Structures are given as C-alpha cells and as structure tokens.
Amino acid sequence: MRRKPDVLWILAILFGLGIVTTGYAQSLWAAKADAPVEITQQQQPQLRR
Template sequence: MKQRKPDLLWILAFIFGLGVVTTGYAQGLWERKLDAAYQQAPVDPAQQQHR
C-alpha cells in the first residue's frame, strides 16, 4: 500500500502555525528583556532636562 503524501495546504498551515508560535515566544522574551532593563536603569536627576 502506498503512503499518501501530506497535502500542500497542511504543510503550509503547519509552517504558518510554527511561525506564529515562534514570533509570539520571541516577542515575549523581548518584552521581558526590555522590562528588566527598564527597571534596572537608575534614574539620574542630573541627566533629566528641565524646561
């Protein structure tokens, strides 16, 4: 009995889903990294410009 090849639509759907999951995970890591950097940055009043 011959094995049936997966349809092109299923392959494209899988690649698209993998891209969505990967992008969401990367954005989450990026936002956590930016939040941590923002919270650790000391605020120096001498560097702020007063107008």
C-alpha cells in the same frame, strides 16, 4: 501505498510554527525590555560657519 501530505497541510503547519515562534520571541523581547536600561544621549558636534 501511502499518500503524500497535502501541500496545504504543510503550509498550515509552517504558518502555525511561525506564529508560535513569533509569540515566543516577542515574549522574550518584552521580558528583556522590563530590565533597567541606562539611556545616554550623545551630543553631536555643532558645525561652525
């Protein structure tokens, strides 16, 4: 008879996967932020009184 995996092990694995996924996503985001970006500012119409 095989023992079921402990709930703590499952939580630890999920937590580790979350950390790895977050690190990977942040590295992709940082690489994308290095690309040249044009920043344009829109002027808001001023209200007349």
